[in-house]
Amino acid sequence: MSRLLFDLCAADPALRFSPYCWRVKLALKHKGLDFNTVPWRFQEKERLAFAYPDGAVPRTVPVLQEPDGTVVTDSLAIFAHLDRVYPEQPLLGDAMASARLTFIRYWSEALVAPAIMRIILMDLFAILGPEDQEYFRKSREARLGKTLEDFCDPEVGQTQLAKALAPLRLSLGEQPYLDGAQPAAADYLAFATFMWPYVATGNALLPKEGPLNAWFSRMLEQFDGFAAAAPRVI
């Protein structure tokens, strides 16, 4: 039995845009582990029933199924699982490093991702299949409290994003990776956030030069160009 990762896809199953799934794909590569991805769409909640016993919701990806049958959900739980089972090449690091990662995670989720969402929302909607579009519109409009069209505002999003990027840009002006000399969990978390627009729109939404651009390019080339080889909307 091989290692399987359920990975969100667009109408085109080759388009894998989920930042949470990207975190895990990069973490698996970091550990040098082989895996196959299983394309999964928003509407296919039933297919994840095996991973969410007791009817737990929401059923979302990433879901990792190990060769021994172990199933782990949630990107950060998967990081912790990988560090426990494959302790070489730590992702999270010790207790202090791991606690600081929590901060970087919430920076990416609370400051960066909402800015990107404002920019790419309608592009993202456009690459989903009709059934997923219906689900996506309903669930996101309930969460946002407005229509997708009203929320999407690329100009506002770009201003928010430029601000939110400051600590990343300044850190990468001082050290090659967020995690120091080599990438680890903080880099995968941050980089995955930009793989989302990069796959869904062809544009990572980072400056065309400077430390952010250099870091993104180096991250694309990690693991023999693993992320660079990802199909994307051009």
Next chain:
Amino acid sequence: MSRLLFDLCAADPALRFSPYCWRVKLALKHKGLDFNTVPWRFQEKERLAFAYPDGAVPRTVPVLQEPDGTVVTDSLAIFAHLDRVYPEQPLLGDAMASARLTFIRYWSEALVAPAIMRIILMDLFAILGPEDQEYFRKSREARLGKTLEDFCDPEVGQTQLAKALAPLRLSLGEQPYLDGAQPAAADYLAFATFMWPYVATGNALLPKEGPLNAWFSRMLEQFDGFAAAAPRVI
């Protein structure tokens, strides 16, 4: 010879508002080291000549002078120095933890401090002595490209600050300190940023309840209420 820390003060020498100096005072307490502070004002560049050989500028505090005569400037260089000379109770942690601290540092300097500055600038100006006011106005207006009065905008600052605080609030909703179960460098860096308005205006500019408020209160009480005992403008 005792351990000395040159510490920025207002016209009233008891008012110590510098976030960079607060970082170091908390780091020294973390290491359990005794020290005396030397009140220092913006204009007293000559008094720091011993710490900046070769005419290096800018001459700023914190400046730490160890009992053996060692002099260290710059808050993060002082953290590294303390970890090297007093390795018990690490501040920075290992290479990975330390690399992630860089990010938290730039979050506080690039996203939080500018928002606070917009809110408290004129209050801060008001507590300086006349000579320092002249220096402060000249140097800050050159840096900001506008008058202090034009830059200060508490309403805009409050909006910026509320946004910038999201990753701190979410992290502290999950763990007692940024550094996990116990505070270390990340907590001192972040907390010092709020000691700045707390001392200079009497208001730490944090929500009156919730995880941010609870963390700030716990940090005030650390080391037998060291920060809580700091004189401040009421």
